Amino acid sequence: MDGGTGVSGNPAGPRARCLTIGSSDSGGGAGIQGDLKAFARAGVYGASVIVGVTAQNTLGVTATTSIGTGMVGHQLKAVLDDIGTDGVKIGTTWSAELIWLLVDRLVWLDEVPVVLDPVMVSAAGSALGGDEEAVTAVREGLLPLTWVATPNMTEARRLTRLEEEKDPAKLAEAIVELGARAALITDAFPGGAGDWLFDGERHHEITGPRRASGCDHGAGCAHSALLTAFLARGMPLTRAARTAHATVSLAIEHGAADIGNGRHPVELTAGSLPW
Ligand SMILES: Nc1ncnc2c1ncn2[C@@H]1O[C@H](COP(=O)(O)OP(=O)(O)OP(=O)(O)O)[C@@H](O)[C@H]1O
Numbered sequence: 478m479d480g481g482t483g484v485s486g487n488p489a490g491p492r493a494r495c496l497t498i499g500s501s502d503s504g505g506g507a508g509i510q511g512d513l514k515a516f517a518r519a520g521v522y523g524a525s526v527i528v529g530v531t532a533q534n535t536l537g538v539t540a541t542t543s544i545g546t547g548m549v550g551h552q553l554k555a556v557l558d559d560i561g562t563d564g565v566k567i568g569t570t571w572s573a574e575l576i577w578l579l580v581d582r583l584v585w586l587d588e589v590p591v592v593l594d595p596v597m598v599s600a601a602g603s604a605l606g607g608d609e610e611a612v613t614a615v616r617e618g619l620l621p622l623t624w625v626a627t628p629n630m631t632e633a634r635r636l637t638r639l640e641e642e643k644d645p646a647k648l649a650e651a652i653v654e655l656g657a658r659a660a661l662i663t664d665a666f667p668g669g670a671g672d673w674l675f676d677g678e679r680h681h682e683i684t685g686p687r688r689a690s691g692c693d694h695g696a697g698c699a700h701s702a703l704l705t706a707f708l709a710r711g712m713p714l715t716r717a718a719r720t721a722h723a724t725v726s727l728a729i730e731h732g733a734a735d736i737g738n739g740r741h742p743v744e745l746t747a748g749s750l751p752w
Pocket residue numbers: 594595596597598599600627628629632663664665670671672686687688689693695696697698700721722725726729
């Protein structure tokens with residue numbers, strides 16, 4: 478166990494620390510707020526670097542603003558200089574300037590899992606960044622630093638520029654060709670439920686029942702944050718991906734149906750945990 482970036486899967490060792498880089502969701506279900514709940518549920522300490530703020534509820538996003546790169550840099554330095562991290566999750570990345578700053582800082586991390594959830598649209602359909610210049614910066618700068626990219630099918634098509642591709646295996650391979658170590662395409666089966674993992678060598682189908690509770694706000698955020706936490710704790714990738722899907726599936730099934738009038742939030746505290 479090293480003192481700086483060591484993985485603390487050992488229960489006797491220090492607690493694993495995870496950092497989420499993303500935006501605030503005023504509704505509390507997705508973004509930074511959702512990630513911190515997922516980190517807590519997975520037993521890791523959570524820190525956050527806020528790169529944007531959204532006025533958002535279960536019905537959609539009504540306003541957004543990004544945080545200046547200077548302030549983002551200060552937050553990153555404050556967290557990494559003192560607390561350190563065993564896993565990094567990146568969510569909303571509003572601009573090419575922000576993405577290149579992240580690349581500049583994260584390239585110095587040594588063997589720390591980096592999970593990139595390239596959020597471009599919320600579950601309710603609102604745009605959350607991802608103009609062409611930002612997509613190019615993700616392709617050229619962030620993907621080569623990424624351990625696991627977790628786009629949905631739409632995001633995977635945008636990232637790879639394979640706009641007509643319907644095969645998650647081909648999309649996942651194209652993302653690995655762009656530099657990510659692995660690609661986990663979420664909600665990859667029309668009509669079913671589950672994800673497609675390409676670990677760089679082998680393909681894995683991660684399937685489960687489709688939930689129809691209407692509680693999927695924050696599902697993507699919870700999924701990538703849980704994956705980050707499991708990897709930070711030393712769980713092997715395939716098991717981490719299966720466990721993240723199973724946990725989120727339960728969080729949709731037992732979602733917060735009493736909260737809001739739109740796509741209700743996932744509820745990570747419901748049900749027993751499958752690990
Ligand atoms: N109705 C559902 N029933 C069961 N599992 C689901 C359902 N919808 C999504 N999932 C699971 O939730 C997780 C998150 O996937 P999803 O594609 O919803 O993320 P997203 O919100 O599109 O992601 P992003 O944060 O990249 O925008 C995946 O493991 C997926 O299989």
